[in-house]
Amino acid sequence: MSETVLHTVGLRRQFTLPRESLFRPPETVFALNGVDLSIQRGRSLGVVGESGCGKSTLARLCMALDTPTAGHVEVLGRDLSQLSAMELRQARAQFQMVFQDPYGSLDPRHTVRRIVGETLEALAPRQGDGTSGVSREEAIGQAIDAVGLRRNDLDKYPHEFSGGQRQRIAIARALVTRPSLIVADEPVSALDVSVQAQVLNLMQELQQDFGVTYMLISHDLGVVDYVCDEVAVMYLGRVVELAGRAQLFAKPCHPYTKALFDAVPRIGAGRRSGADRASTLQGSVSSQTRQITGCAFADRCPRAESRCLDEAPELRRIDDGHMASCHFA
Amino acid sequence: MALLSVDDLHVELQTNRGMVPAVRGVSFAVEAGGTLGVVGESGCGKSITALALMGLLPEGARVRGRIDLGGTDLLGLSEDEMCHVRGNRIAMIFQEPMTSLNPVHRIGRQIAEPLRLHRGLRGANARDEVLRLLDRVGLPDPAKRIDAYPHQMSGGQRQRVMIAMALSCEPDILLADEPTTALDVTIQGQILDLINELVDDSGMGLILISHDLGVIGETTDNVAVMYGGSMVEQGPTDSLFEHLAHPYSQGLFAAVPRVGERHDGPLHTIPGTVPELADLPPGCAFADRCAKASDVCWGPAPGMAEVGAAHHAACHHLGGAV
Amino acid sequence: MQATATATTTENKAAAPGFGYRALRHRSFMIGLVLTGTMIFAALLSLLWTPHSPTEIVILERLRPPSLKHWFGTDRFGRDILSMIMAGAQTSIVVGLIAVSLGAVVGAAIGLWAAARRGWTEDVIMRLSDLNMAFPVILIAILLTAGWGPGITNAILALGIFNISLFARQVRAAGIAMWEREFVLAAKAAGKGNLAITVEHILPNIVSVIVVQATISFAVAILAEAALSYLGVGSQPPDPSWGRMLSESQKHIFSSPIIAVWPGLAIVLSVLGLNLIGDGLRDLIDPRLARQR
Numbered sequence: 001m002s003e004t005v006l007h008t009v010g011l012r013r014q015f016t017l018p019r020e021s022l023f024r025p026p027e028t029v030f031a032l033n034g035v036d037l038s039i040q041r042g043r044s045l046g047v048v049g050e051s052g053c054g055k056s057t058l059a060r061l062c063m064a065l066d067t068p069t070a071g072h073v074e075v076l077g078r079d080l081s082q083l084s085a086m087e088l089r090q091a092r093a094q095f096q097m098v099f100q101d102p103y104g105s106l107d108p109r110h111t112v113r114r115i116v117g118e119t120l121e122a123l124a125p126r127q128g129d130g131t132s133g134v135s136r137e138e139a140i141g142q143a144i145d146a147v148g149l150r151r152n153d154l155d156k157y158p159h160e161f162s163g164g165q166r167q168r169i170a171i172a173r174a175l176v177t178r179p180s181l182i183v184a185d186e187p188v189s190a191l192d193v194s195v196q197a198q199v200l201n202l203m204q205e206l207q208q209d210f211g212v213t214y215m216l217i218s219h220d221l222g223v224v225d226y227v228c229d230e231v232a233v234m235y236l237g238r239v240v241e242l243a244g245r246a247q248l249f250a251k252p253c254h255p256y257t258k259a260l261f262d263a264v265p266r267i268g269a270g271r272r273s274g275a276d277r278a279s280t281l282q283g284s285v286s287s288q289t290r291q292i293t294g295c296a297f298a299d300r301c302p303r304a305e306s307r308c309l310d311e312a313p314e315l316r317r318i319d320d321g322h323m324a325s326c327h328f329a
Numbered sequence: 330m331a332l333l334s335v336d337d338l339h340v341e342l343q344t345n346r347g348m349v350p351a352v353r354g355v356s357f358a359v360e361a362g363g364t365l366g367v368v369g370e371s372g373c374g375k376s377i378t379a380l381a382l383m384g385l386l387p388e389g390a391r392v393r394g395r396i397d398l399g400g401t402d403l404l405g406l407s408e409d410e411m412c413h414v415r416g417n418r419i420a421m422i423f424q425e426p427m428t429s430l431n432p433v434h435r436i437g438r439q440i441a442e443p444l445r446l447h448r449g450l451r452g453a454n455a456r457d458e459v460l461r462l463l464d465r466v467g468l469p470d471p472a473k474r475i476d477a478y479p480h481q482m483s484g485g486q487r488q489r490v491m492i493a494m495a496l497s498c499e500p501d502i503l504l505a506d507e508p509t510t511a512l513d514v515t516i517q518g519q520i521l522d523l524i525n526e527l528v529d530d531s532g533m534g535l536i537l538i539s540h541d542l543g544v545i546g547e548t549t550d551n552v553a554v555m556y557g558g559s560m561v562e563q564g565p566t567d568s569l570f571e572h573l574a575h576p577y578s579q580g581l582f583a584a585v586p587r588v589g590e591r592h593d594g595p596l597h598t599i600p601g602t603v604p605e606l607a608d609l610p611p612g613c614a615f616a617d618r619c620a621k622a623s624d625v626c627w628g629p630a631p632g633m634a635e636v637g638a639a640h641h642a643a644c645h646h647l648g649g650a651v
Numbered sequence: 652m653q654a655t656a657t658a659t660t661t662e663n664k665a666a667a668p669g670f671g672y673r674a675l676r677h678r679s680f681m682i683g684l685v686l687t688g689t690m691i692f693a694a695l696l697s698l699l700w701t702p703h704s705p706t707e708i709v710i711l712e713r714l715r716p717p718s719l720k721h722w723f724g725t726d727r728f729g730r731d732i733l734s735m736i737m738a739g740a741q742t743s744i745v746v747g748l749i750a751v752s753l754g755a756v757v758g759a760a761i762g763l764w765a766a767a768r769r770g771w772t773e774d775v776i777m778r779l780s781d782l783n784m785a786f787p788v789i790l791i792a793i794l795l796t797a798g799w800g801p802g803i804t805n806a807i808l809a810l811g812i813f814n815i816s817l818f819a820r821q822v823r824a825a826g827i828a829m830w831e832r833e834f835v836l837a838a839k840a841a842g843k844g845n846l847a848i849t850v851e852h853i854l855p856n857i858v859s860v861i862v863v864q865a866t867i868s869f870a871v872a873i874l875a876e877a878a879l880s881y882l883g884v885g886s887q888p889p890d891p892s893w894g895r896m897l898s899e900s901q902k903h904i905f906s907s908p909i910i911a912v913w914p915g916l917a918i919v920l921s922v923l924g925l926n927l928i929g930d931g932l933r934d935l936i937d938p939r940l941a942r943q944r
Contacts, residue, residue, distance in 0.1 A: 050513035051484075063840050089842040097840045105833040109855045122842035162602040173837070192370035193540060194599035197584035201595040219514065226586035226596065249588060263518040264588055265543030268570045271364070272525050272547050280518045284483050 002040040005181050005213040006062060010071035011035040013057050027289045031057040033237040044207065044214035046228030048221060052285045054237040055217045059185045062215060063097050064088060076180060093123055096174035100186035102166035106158040113154040116140045116173045143176040147202060164195035175206065183215045188223060200226055221264055225249055233257045236285060236296040239315060243322040253324040256297045303328055331358035332534050333502050336395040340381050343389030349607045351377040353558040359502065359534040366549035366566065367538045370603045374558040375538045379504050383421055384411040417447045420495035424507035426487035430479040436490050437475035440497060447498045462493040467523055485516035492523065502534045509544060521548055542585060546570060554578045557604055557614025564640030574642035577615045621646045673935055680931025686924025694740035703731035705738040706889045714907050723913050727903060732910065736917050738891040747872040749807050754814020755865050762822025763853060766830055767845045780816035788813045788875050796884045806885040810872050821864050825857040859936040863929050870925035877918050893918050
């Protein structure tokens with residue numbers, strides 16, 4: 001029986017920008033405009049999209065690092081917004097995060113032991129002396145084993161490691177409480193290609209060994225394709241297409257998804273000819289500070305009609321387990 | 330006679346561990362209208378090579394070899410003479426357009442700067458030329474955007490401005506160092522299209538540096554793979570990607586997860602990490618990460634050997650590799 | 652850019668030459684260290700021994716030029732100037748140390764609090780500090796003197812109050828930059844509260860800012876103490892003070908200008924020394940921090 005690990009309901013997040021002029025109201029950024037997603041235990045959901053699509057905001061909301069303007073996040077059936085500060089701190093053991101920048105996400109002045117053990121310490125600050133201390137040390141040791149580092153690395157500082165090793169430390173930190181859910185925000189985009197593959201393989205192995213559920217946020221379709229079971233494509237704060245990996249990559253329905261696939265440079269395709277260039281998606285993502293009435297993609301969409309400007313398409317079922325929000329899908 | 334030819338280029342950088350070899354004997358050539366892609370991971374020496382071409386190496390760096398541009402050895406030029414070459418005959422665009430543009434000046438003024446310096450254009454003439462350039466690089470509504478500040482533009486637009494600046498003096502060679510790495514995929518496509526189009530139209534040579542094999546594949550006719558400061562494989566892009574000869578190129582190629590190609594097993598990885606320049610082994614730089622490495626690999630470094638038409642690789646074990 | 656990135660990682664991984672080694676090679680830092688060391692040594696020595704008593708008045712020997720008996724000469728009361736300079740170093744150090752510690756501890760705490768809370772807390776703190784900065788140290792000291800009469804305590808207090816806003820600003824700015832870092836977000840994700848994050852992550856990473864500022868503030872405090880004593884609102888006789896020595900020498904500036912030179916030189920050299928140390932520390936600490944990005 002599968003269990004829903006993460007469930008978001010009508011998630012919205014708006015930010016108010018600092019006032020630029022005394023005479024105009026401050027602008028609002030519509031970062032997320034109603035996102036409903038769920039992930040079953042042991043599965044992995046990829047969230048793809050370009051900058052400004054709200055994927056990082058989504059990650060922060062799911063990690064309770066930020067509060068939604070509307071809607072809520074449920075982890076293992078518990079609504080995070082209903083938890084007290086104390087309950088939330090305990091609940092954090094169940095969901096952990098891996099950040100993009102392996103240089104910035106580790107405190108340069110802490111040892112690896114302290115970095116990896118931070119969540120354990122936050123859970124039970126007084127633990128650490130006497131018998132219980134042994135188990136904490138053991139938990140840290142196991143996490144460091146699991147990511148393929150050595151236990152005598154524990155007393156080193158982050159700057160003694162390479163980028164790939166630092167990302168392993170970050171994964172060990174996320175893994176140490178044996179969480180159900182790990183949210184990874186661009187975990188490999190700062191790494192070299194050969195090292196990126198090592199980290200992706202590690203994430204796969206950990207999923208098999210520990211049964212963790214992933215939400216993987218990435219701009220790289222190849223990475224998402226490799227790691228994820230399901231993929232959500234986001235554009236301007238909305239999910240525009242949601243499907244199983246195979247379905248999505250075989251038969252993308254939303255014009256944005258198609259454009260995204262076409263834009264990925266392919267090896268062995270030869271230099272781009274005039275015809276290739278004609279099919280490139282033009283324009284750029286429109287401002288997040290505007291409330292859009294119709295389809296958010298309409299201004300760049302090659303298929304857009306007047307209907308697209310007036311009427312926002314619903315995310316609707318196209319096929320078994322395949323949803324898209326386009327009038328023409 | 331190639332437009333630009335680099336012969337046995339060596340660069341040593343000053344670090345607090347003494348002089349460290351960053352580029353170790355790199356040779357290549359670019360014809361007029363030709364395109365060369367340079368692929369490699371961080372620290373492979375690809376950006377240092379580019380900076381050596383521009384004469385912009387950091388303080389205390391030592392250079393040996395020959396960089397020949399239309400018959401002149403750039404390494405023999407004085408700083409003043411190099412200033413004339415830079416921006417005028419070789420232009421460069423960088424990864425992060427925001428940090429390469431001065432935030433306090435309007436973009437029109439920044440593009441006009443090289444026009445004034447190298448082409449003596451001033452006032453209305455310069456402004457007309459700037460407008461033409463902005464239009465050429467496909468910036469929407471140039472007449473309005475010419476007075477914008479860099480922060481008022483998107484990343485893709487800023488990169489277009491950088492390209493306009495690079496084009497302003499009709500350079501012979503355009504050096505692009507990771508020009509699309511900071512951009513979104515769909516914007517990356519637009520910028521690559523623009524670069525391709527400009528090369529086709531103007532006949533300038535292009536050297537494109539990237540870690541992304543796909544970007545290289547879609548933009549260049551020739552490609553060079555660098556590792557540990559040396560060139561390990563070089564050849565026409567299509568045939569090179571078809572028959573990767575060097576174990577490093579093979580490993581790099583296999584390590585990239587590609588859309589729509591489901592791997593049943595784990596991704597291919599190259600063990601170990603990208604080496605520090607100061608810690609490079611004496612022989613083949615890749616030996617300690619290479620599955621094919623044997624005793625001979627720890628001896629003298631392998632030279633370039635022909636493995637196909639105009640396709641060369643530097644490996645002691647080429648026989649069984651293809 | 653790639654070039655510098657490569658070079659820096661190389662440096663980074665290098666069994667980085669220790670702080671001591673780099674400090675020894677930093678010329679102006681070493682000069683600063685020697686100057687400041689001399690001042691501290693003189694102050695410590697004066698606790699145990701001075702050539703003569705710094706307060707002993709020998710009218711017969713007034714206004715003597717430098718000699719073997721009195722290396723720096725004597726003042727208008729026949730006191731030995733070298734002994735007074737040595738003892739005056741004590742005053743300077745005590746005033747500087749207390750004023751700077753007060754500023755550093757209270758100011759850093761306020762700055763850290765402002766950085767952690769942001770919003771209106773920060774606004775209130777910063778506007779108060781603006782107000783404070785609008786009053787020069789001298790003015791604060793004179794106001795305090797008006798209330799409680801002149802004395803060294805008031806000078807220290809005035810300098811301390813000034814330093815509090817100075818440190819609060821610096822620490823807040825550095826702290827805010829640190830709060831933006833991803834490892835802070837990671838600590839939040841681990842369930843750490845604001846206080847724990849401040850103590851464990853923010854403070855250790857900005858300690859260099861505080862150290863550098865403290866060195867420079869120390870120099871400013873020595874200068875300010877001299878100025879206050881010169882104006883008569885600082886340390887009171889018979890406590891030796893460089894500033895008061897200067898002010899007393901004024902009357903004899905034409906007959907025995909050398910009397911004014913000694914305290915002036917002491918002030919200049921100690922302030923210079925501390926500033927050189929401050930600049931040196933900035934060089935020695937900051938690039939390493941930048942590299943550990």
